[in-house]
Amino acid sequence: MSFLDMDERILEIAARVEVVYSPLVDLKEFPADVDVTIVEGGVSSEEDLHKIRMVRSRTKLLIALGDCAVTSNVPGMRNTFKVDDVMKRAYFENADLKQQVPSDVIPKLLPRTRPVHEVVPVDVFLPGCPPPADVIFGALVSLLDGTTPDLSGTRFGR
Amino acid sequence: MSGRPSAKPAAGAPSSKVKTLTIDDRLVSAREDESILDAARQNGIQIPTLCNLDGLTPVGACRLCMVEVKGSSRLFASCVTMVGEGMEVVTDSERLQKYRKTIVELLFSERNHVCAVCVSNGHCELQNLAQTLGVTHLTVPYLHPKLPVDASHERFVNDHNRCVLCQRCVRVCGEVEGAHTWDLRGRGIDTRVITDLNQPWGSSETCTGCGKCVHVCPTGALTEKGKSIREMAKQSRFLPYLTMMREDRSE
């Protein structure tokens, strides 16, 4: 959402890029030869792991956006527990109806939720919860200009 | 001649002997019983610190304030190293920056810091350090240890997940409040702050409930009960004032 907080400046970026893939783009598979990919969220399930490896292999520059991608953040709070215990808590202890672990719709959880860079190499880190729109904008513009982004305005949290 | 670094603060009344040294190529002078950190600050040179706090005895626990001293290959914690005649101090080099960043990364990785849901989010000295030192991510893996939260005290909470073992709580409670409720137990990564004989804070017989430890704690480890995310702003400025007033009275 912080991305949208760039407001009308998004148009400035949009004029200089071609968006080839996003959760909103009607495309099933991640395309080949992508220049820049911005990824949000930690790597939590086997599906995430598969996706991020594919993304990495098809992207020149990978940006981890937000604390979940950079630190594993709130999703990583389950990491002090065993997956079995997490599932029991979610689908049995806290469920009144139909107490069972869903098997086909929910991808299998990895033992730990991990920051993206613990799984594949990341080129640029934009921490923050959420990261300030100004920093996202500044970083994208400098990447488009081929300069090194100034990340001093980012911090964990807040 | 380069002054030999000494960790021994002179005891008793403030010394009147003055030493001359250079810090980052600037010629400065300081009393012989002052630390390199004191001398730097008096001259507007900023060295990052975490465990150090004006009004408490420095302990050199975090090592963030370390500096290079010409003639020695080892690094010195500037808060516990006294100035020396002819010393040549460097407070900011590539090596120091790298080590400082690594220290901050290790502090984040050793416990569970989830800033987004922390009561101290936005008011935390560890967060500030990460930002000023340019720590945008960790290069070491997170350990995700399982740590307890002690909420047994009527008004305060001790969350070990956020503790950086700076010992400010130990010192303020012992040196200023005079209760000595806090201590450290264990070694290395298993070190924990404890209250009294490692019993729940709420059952402590020494704690007066003054709240000093809460307000000097740099992180969200010691907080007031009932605070929600981002609400726990600390007021540690009472400390230099308090010590100053006491010194005045004892004169």
Ligand code: SF4
């Ligand atoms: S104590 Fe500071 S660094 Fe740790 S989670 Fe809280 S705000 Fe973040």
Ligand code: SF4
């Ligand atoms: S509240 Fe006061 S007496 Fe109690 S532990 Fe903290 S500093 Fe010590």
Ligand code: SF4
């Ligand atoms: S509880 Fe707070 S003041 Fe005490 S050692 Fe931990 S971080 Fe420092």
Ligand code: FES
């Ligand atoms: S500030 Fe000097 S060691 Fe912590």
